[in-house]
Amino acid sequence: MEQLFSNLPLLISDSGNSKTLYHIIVIIFAAFAAFIPRYFPILFFSTRKIPEWFNEWMKYVPVSLFTALIVKGIFVTTAGYHFVPFGHVEQILAALVVMVVAYFTRSMAISVVGGLVAVWLLSMVI
Amino acid sequence: MAKAQINPEKARWLEVLGIAMPLCLSYIPIGLACGILLHAAGFNFIMTLVVSIVVFSGGAQFILASLLTIHAPLTSIFMTLFFLELRYALLGSSLSKYIKNESQHFIWLFAVSMNDENYAVNYLKFATDKKWTPKDGLLVEHYSLISWSVANMVGGLIGSTISINLEVVDFALTALFLYMVVMQVRNHLTLLICLLSAVLAVFFLVLTKSTLGIVIATLIASFIGFLIENTVRKHSKDPDSNWFLTKLFRPMATRITVEDQQERRELKKVKQQLDADREQTPSEHDD
Numbered sequence: 001m002e003q004l005f006s007n008l009p010l011l012i013s014d015s016g017n018s019k020t021l022y023h024i025i026v027i028i029f030a031a032f033a034a035f036i037p038r039y040f041p042i043l044f045f046s047t048r049k050i051p052e053w054f055n056e057w058m059k060y061v062p063v064s065l066f067t068a069l070i071v072k073g074i075f076v077t078t079a080g081y082h083f084v085p086f087g088h089v090e091q092i093l094a095a096l097v098v099m100v101v102a103y104f105t106r107s108m109a110i111s112v113v114g115g116l117v118a119v120w121l122l123s124m125v126i
Numbered sequence: 127m128a129k130a131q132i133n134p135e136k137a138r139w140l141e142v143l144g145i146a147m148p149l150c151l152s153y154i155p156i157g158l159a160c161g162i163l164l165h166a167a168g169f170n171f172i173m174t175l176v177v178s179i180v181v182f183s184g185g186a187q188f189i190l191a192s193l194l195t196i197h198a199p200l201t202s203i204f205m206t207l208f209f210l211e212l213r214y215a216l217l218g219s220s221l222s223k224y225i226k227n228e229s230q231h232f233i234w235l236f237a238v239s240m241n242d243e244n245y246a247v248n249y250l251k252f253a254t255d256k257k258w259t260p261k262d263g264l265l266v267e268h269y270s271l272i273s274w275s276v277a278n279m280v281g282g283l284i285g286s287t288i289s290i291n292l293e294v295v296d297f298a299l300t301a302l303f304l305y306m307v308v309m310q311v312r313n314h315l316t317l318l319i320c321l322l323s324a325v326l327a328v329f330f331l332v333l334t335k336s337t338l339g340i341v342i343a344t345l346i347a348s349f350i351g352f353l354i355e356n357t358v359r360k361h362s363k364d365p366d367s368n369w370f371l372t373k374l375f376r377p378m379a380t381r382i383t384v385e386d387q388q389e390r391r392e393l394k395k396v397k398q399q400l401d402a403d404r405e406q407t408p409s410e411h412d413d
Binding site: 024046053058064067068091103116 | 147148149151152168169170173176177180181182183186188190194200203204207208210211212213214215216217218219220221222223225226228230233234236237238240242246247249291293294296297298299300301302303304305306307308309310311316319320322323324326327328331332334335336337339340343344347348349351352355356
């Protein structure tokens with residue numbers, strides 16, 4: 001399997017005439033990488049009786065996941081995954097704005113737009 | 127709400143569109159940016175459209191663009207994307223109880239067009255809105271898919287003619303997740319789990335050097351949350367007044383959750399029963 005994959009770029013080079021073909025193959029691979037983790041767990045758990053403890057556990061997944069994604073966005077660099085506590089000061093401040101706005105307005109639209117305006121203004125100042 | 131009752135069939139898709147609108151709008155700048163990046167990586171606009179439909183994930187597409195520009199081998203493209211998308215396994219598992227009674231075809235459709243952001247919207251609706259159906263959920267997914275893929279295609283068409291400040295654009299999603307977290311933190315325990323998840327996320331992201339860190343941090347943090355709640359419920363006489371499960375102060379506009387509604391209904395029932403008992407008691411005396 002490993003060898004098959006690594007030989008593919010040799011057969012279909014990513015330069016010249018067969019570039020489109022290479023892109024199509026990339027898309028097919030990407031589609032499978034996107035499809036497998038999405039489909040099979042949801043199929044598995046929606047066709048079986050789910051134990052109560054599992055549901056109780058899954059209850060805490062959203063908050064944990066969203067927090068992890070926020071932390072990745074603000075404190076971890078995309079290239080190299082380095083921890084930068086004060087790498088995006090404007091984003092930290094804008095995040096506080098979003099939290100306050102979300103807490104009081106409870107509106108997704110106002111929170112997101114407010115956050116974008118805040119980060120835009122702050123990025124010009126800082 | 128009144129409108130929906132008068133003409134429920136006709137107004138529903140519009141109502142759902144209204145709910146999905148903030149998400150669709152915040153996808154436009156990010157989708158444009160993503161399309162521009164894919165264009166720079168050599169994709170033409172049709173390829174960009176196709177990839178945005180089949181992958182449908184901002185993060186994965188950004189990484190795909192950067193992997194293509196450095197001519198990474200197919201194996202590493204596949205593996206990187208696979209680990210990146212592994213978190214959808216968690217999303218799917220936590221939504222599965224809501225779409226249990228749907229057909230196989232529906233589950234397939236629901237799974238392929240699910241991603242972080244529309245999951246966030248759907249989870250909130252499923253948990254707080256009793257009338258929210260799986261079909262509404264699928265509609266939200268499709269609205270967001272349309273706005274995402276069109277934005278991507280337009281980005282691919284305009285290519286490098288405009289430049290977008292990626293950092294500002296990227297913050298739209300962070301803001302969306304922040305909103306979701308603020309909406310979901312209800313008691314001390316969830317707040318604690320958030321902080322724990324944040325620390326774990328940094329640790330495992332730096333350790334694994336991939337988004338697998340997010341999956342590990344989420345699994346551990348949510349499991350600890352489950353363990354603490356379980357222990358408190360088992361060993362405390364009055365679990366709801368335990369420090370962990372005490373509700374945090376919220377502004378007056380607080381959304382009423384399904385759990386709150388249930389609580390109220392049960393209270394009402396008990397009250398009615400008490401009233402009925404009281405009425406019965408004097409009549410027994412008369413006999």
